[in-house]
Amino acid sequence: MAMRFFGQVVCYVALGLALLANTARAQSPDAGLQALLDGFVQEQRLPGAVLGVNGPGLNTIVATGVLDRKSRAPVTPQSRFYIASAGKMMTATAVLQLVDEGRIRLDQPVSEIIVPAGSLDRLPNWKSVTVEQLLNHTSGMPDYFDDDWEQAAAKNPRMLVDVEQALSRQLGEEPNAKPGVEHEYSNTNYALLGLLLERVDHADLGAVLARRIFVPAGMTSTTIGADPRQPGVASGHGSERPPSARDNLIAYGSKLGDGPVTTTAGDMGRFLAALLRDGRLLKPATLQRMLTPSRREPGYGLGIQLSRTDFGPCYGHSGSVTGFKSEAWYYAARKTSIVFLTNGEFYSDDTDVVTKAAERLFR
Numbered sequence: 001m002a003m004r005f006f007g008q009v010v011c012y013v014a015l016g017l018a019l020l021a022n023t024a025r026a027q028s029p030d031a032g033l034q035a036l037l038d039g040f041v042q043e044q045r046l047p048g049a050v051l052g053v054n055g056p057g058l059n060t061i062v063a064t065g066v067l068d069r070k071s072r073a074p075v076t077p078q079s080r081f082y083i084a085s086a087g088k089m090m091t092a093t094a095v096l097q098l099v100d101e102g103r104i105r106l107d108q109p110v111s112e113i114i115v116p117a118g119s120l121d122r123l124p125n126w127k128s129v130t131v132e133q134l135l136n137h138t139s140g141m142p143d144y145f146d147d148d149w150e151q152a153a154a155k156n157p158r159m160l161v162d163v164e165q166a167l168s169r170q171l172g173e174e175p176n177a178k179p180g181v182e183h184e185y186s187n188t189n190y191a192l193l194g195l196l197l198e199r200v201d202h203a204d205l206g207a208v209l210a211r212r213i214f215v216p217a218g219m220t221s222t223t224i225g226a227d228p229r230q231p232g233v234a235s236g237h238g239s240e241r242p243p244s245a246r247d248n249l250i251a252y253g254s255k256l257g258d259g260p261v262t263t264t265a266g267d268m269g270r271f272l273a274a275l276l277r278d279g280r281l282l283k284p285a286t287l288q289r290m291l292t293p294s295r296r297e298p299g300y301g302l303g304i305q306l307s308r309t310d311f312g313p314c315y316g317h318s319g320s321v322t323g324f325k326s327e328a329w330y331y332a333a334r335k336t337s338i339v340f341l342t343n344g345e346f347y348s349d350d351t352d353v354v355t356k357a358a359e360r361l362f363r
Helices: 002-044 084-100 118-122 131-135 147-155 187-201 205-217 245-252 265-277 284-290 353-362
Strands: 048-055 058-065 261-263 305-309 312-321 324-331 336-342
Touching (some): 048 353, 147 245, 265 336
Antiparallel strands (some): 048 336, 305 312, 324 336
16 A cells, blocks of 8 residues: 555656656746846846747747836837847848849949939949949948947937938048958948938838838838837947937937838847748849858848858848847748847947857757
8 A cells, every 4th residue: 555655656746747847848948048138138237138039839039127227117028129230131122122123233333223313423432333232341432330420410310311411421532442342341331222222112211111121021010210218119228327318319310221220029030031931022033142142251141141050051130339239140940030139238248149049949
């Protein structure tokens, strides 16, 4: 009788442990990602952040911290962040749709498309630079975006929406190189591509991207520009300081093609899926061209960064401006995207939270 009772206890304990193990396994992706994000935000002294995963068997977003250190409003999975240069992928995709439609060519000089050019015809390399050279950052045009430009734009917000005013300091400058010779990342390229989209589609950039990208991809919480005073919108914070009105103005006031997008982690996952997993935004040959490394920079295609990882090829883009950081990556072999958005500045150099998330998910 005692042996029978003992056997029942062992059986119940074993069953209980098995159930606990199964529960832990079922909860481990979300719990593991939450622990990773919580630890990373604390280590980097960030106000708040979100980490989203979209893939087979797992579609989740974890959040931590605050949208604003003054109001202490919490970050949620639905919170909206400015994503800076990660928005270049959307500008590039819309431009490549024009190529698919036969309305422009990659080898076409941009001066043939942006007509009249106004003062822009005084930009270095203006007459010869092509659409492809703007897309892959081999135009040789100097980058307009720096600290001096930010200070000027804070005083003259028209520089955030008017391409001629934004690029006025580059007029008459010497080029950094001849077109096609060197890869040099330049926001000037994508400011011009945004204007190209407006000229060809006869609409403002917000309307162009909404019709071509946001609506087809199901990005219902994504806009060009935003009001940081609205509920659910993250305020930008410099290193360990309160939110800055200037940082928010530069971020959410920008409507140029090099970084105009405000979005959520969920919408970014939907964009990466529509473009790279489902092939719904570009023809297959055009998408392959987008993902082909530039001859001058193997880590960059046409508006998209390319990486080789322990888990196979990875495509996406990072974004960085004072007060905001973003990482949006698609692991092709796993058909999974990982998106990280924050409203602060990193404190240390150990910042690759996306790779850490991939290691938790894929190993």
